[in-house]
Amino acid sequence: MSTTDPKQIVRRYYDEVFTGRSLAALDEVVAPNFICHSASHGDFAIDDMRRTIAQEYADFPDDETIVDEQFQDGDRVITRWRYRWKHDHPLFGEQPTGQWLTMEGLHIDRVVGGRIAGRWEIKDFWGVVQRLGGKLTFPRDGEG
Numbered sequence: 001m002s003t004t005d006p007k008q009i010v011r012r013y014y015d016e017v018f019t020g021r022s023l024a025a026l027d028e029v030v031a032p033n034f035i036c037h038s039a040s041h042g043d044f045a046i047d048d049m050r051r052t053i054a055q056e057y058a059d060f061p062d063d064e065t066i067v068d069e070q071f072q073d074g075d076r077v078i079t080r081w082r083y084r085w086k087h088d089h090p091l092f093g094e095q096p097t098g099q100w101l102t103m104e105g106l107h108i109d110r111v112v113g114g115r116i117a118g119r120w121e122i123k124d125f126w127g128v129v130q131r132l133g134g135k136l137t138f139p140r141d142g143e144g
Contacts, residue, residue: 006111007070010077013109013116018065021057026050031115038121060085079107087132092125094132103128 003009009029016025026049034046056063063085071078083103088096103124110118126134 004114006075006077006109007072009111009114010079010107010109010116011067011070014065014067014079014081017053018063023050023054023057026053029116031112031117034115034117034119036119036121038123040121040123040125056085059089062086075111077107077109077111079109081105081107092129092132092134097132099131101128101131 012025013029016022017029026046030046030049032046034049036044036049038044063083066082066084067079068082069078069080081104083105084100087094087099087101090096091101104127105121105123108120109116112118
């Protein structure tokens, strides 16, 4: 598929790299000088992404990524997604439970020259921790 439409390029990333499990497609849709600005991981490049995705392929053979919504404004594409996997490896210090977990996230991708050149991402790791039994408490008035 040859297209320069930013929304189609980003959709191809989810469809081919995640659903299709193709690292070759990663190099076709993501620019070599790609930088991701992640709220949870800091900045990382395409080689970091490639290693992480390859590890996910190995660790979570039955995972799935669901695109819930996409919006485009010029060269920017906003994608709200969910990632589902079976908790059969240690995670956040918790031993495997065998339950299915879901993490939601948001990507803002900038597409330049037919490839994803930059990304800003937010992933709801805390939601996963809560599903594993972690608790979030907020200080009450006067508690600091």
